Amino acid sequence: MKFSLLSGAALLWLLSTPYAVSAQNFVESKDPKxxxxxxxxxxxxxxxxxxxxxxxxxxxxxxFSIPLDGVDSIGAGKNQKTLFVFSDTLIGEVKDGKPLPGTKMPHNTIAYMQGNTPVFDGIHFxxxxxxxxxxxxxFHPTTPGTQKGDYFWLxxxxxxxxxxxxxxxFGYRVKNVKEGMGFAEVGNVLxxxxxxxxxxxxxxxQMDTPLWVKFEDGHHGSYGAAILNNTAAAKVPDADGYIYVYGIRDPWKQVMVARVKPxxxxxxxxxxxxxxxxxxxxIMKASAIANMASNEMSVTPLPDGRYAMIFQLAGMGKEVCMRLGSSPYGPFGPIIKLYNTDKFADKVITYNAKAHPNLSQPGxxxxxxxxxxxxxxNQLNASPDIYRPRFIKLKFK
Incomplete structure (x- = not known):
């Protein structure tokens, strides 16, 4: 098997940033709600x-999960068809707890599922x-900005x-490099x-976008970490007719947001x-609406008028977290720690938590x-069942 030094789409940004809360430019809301x-x-x-x-x-x-009828609200998925998109994927066969020779790792794959009930044979990759x-x-990059060797994480x-x-x-255009972690994001494609x-x-x-930027402080940012379809067609509460697209910039995993009419x-x-x-x-004037988030996350309207931002603490922390906001762009309150992933061994990392509203049940x-x-x-050969998504259920009382 031939894989990158640290396989998995998230590791490009997870392992490259110091997290220093004291230097943040984001102020948490004091709203009691x-x-x-x-x-x-x-x-x-x-x-x-x-x-x-x-x-x-x-x-x-x-x-990421995408309801193909465009209705992306809590509990909407009972009769929906959902498209899943993945980044670095293992394709092959595991026998007697070992991946067999010939295992490959394409940089992105998809799956389809009908309904929102988890049935093993109901999802097709x-x-x-x-x-x-x-x-x-x-998907392979084909835009004018594409250079030889570029590939997509989604x-x-x-x-x-x-x-x-x-x-x-959103497709993040990535290429292998000799320095750093061995790869770098070099463009943002729609x-x-x-x-x-x-x-x-x-x-x-495919369209090259202006949504991968280098800021005056030398840090980079990119959009596509989360999308909130806040339109009537999505059947979300308090729809204002905009599509909100969230991005992450370093340092401190700061969350930015853009919006546009569909x-x-x-x-x-x-x-x-x-x-x-x-x-x-x-775009250079974008401000942080939150920090200590992850490069994949979500913002979901709740029935009570609040907005739940779900993320992994500091990108690859042991905590799945939530901030509550009063609008899709904030202000957002403090970090609420929902779930700890300490059950995994020290050499296993957890990252990029997000919600899937259409696959959720009411409440x-x-x-x-x-x-x-x-x-x-070494760890893949010993434990090939580790590298895959896990799920938790957040129930509001």
Whole structure:
């Protein structure tokens, strides 16, 4: 098997940033309604079990769920078809607890599932193959900005009911480099899939975006970590007609947010970036609405009018966390620690927690987090069932 030094899409940004809370430029809200919630958390063994596989797709990170009818509200998924997108994926076979020779790791794959009940045979995984039958990624960069050797890790996506029903997915353009951790994000691409298109999406389009930026302090930021479809078509409470797209910038895993009307989603000059007071045309003026988050996360409207930001503490902490906000762009309250992942060994990391509202039941949020190795080569051979999503259930009282 041939893998990168530290396989898994998240490790590019997880291991590259010092976390220093004292230097933050984000101020937590003191609103009493945003300080706490009445809830319980439990492991969701049924959802976790459907990703515990030994043949074909048997591990991945980067899981996002996209309801294909565009309705992305809590409890909407009973009769929906959902598209899952993953980043670095293990394709092969595990026998007697060992991955067999020939295991491959394409950089992105997908799956489809009908309904929101976790049934092992109810989810179907897909990836491309070359002319020799070897597993390959579903999406490869083809934009004018693409350079030789670039590949995609995937961000969040949604179905745009106001723009021909297209499915949009963010693709982070990544390349292997000699310095640092061995790879770096070099661009941000928007993938557009026409309504009704099926795998392998031969008719999809790709657009370079201005959403990967280098700020004046030398740090980088990129959008696509989460999407909130806050439109009437998504059937969310208090819809204001905008698509909110969240990004992460370093240091301190600061959360930024942009918004745009769905009909203007491909018109990047129409995008506006929250600067702490208003919506600014200048992406360089984007302000932090939260910090200590993760490069994959979620923001979900709750029935009581609050917004739940779900994330992994500082990107790869042992805590799955929540902040409560009064709007899609805040202000947000303090970190509320929901669940601890200490049950995993010291050389196993957990990261990139997020909610899946359409797959959740009323009054709940289904939350996934990723699990990976710090010593990928040796640990994969010993424990090939580690590298896959796990799920917990947040129940509001």
């Amino acid at each position: 945003l300080q706490s919630a009445n809830y319980t958390v439990e492991e969701d063994e049924k959802w976790t079990a459907i990703f515990n596989r030994t043949k074909g797709w048997f591990g991945a990170d980067g899981i 897909y990836w491309n193959k070359n002319d020799k039958g070897v597993a390959e990624s579903v 961000g969040d996506g949604f179905v745009n009911s106001a723009f021909n029903g297209n499915t949009y997915i 993938i557009s899939i026409p309504k009704g298109s099926q795998f392998p999406f031969a008719d999809h389009r 009909r203007d989603f491909e018109k990047f000059d129409k995008w506006r970036y929250y600067d702490g007071k208003s919506w600014n045309k200048n 709940e949020l289904l939350i996934s987090y990723n699990v990976n190795f710090t010593d990928f080569f």
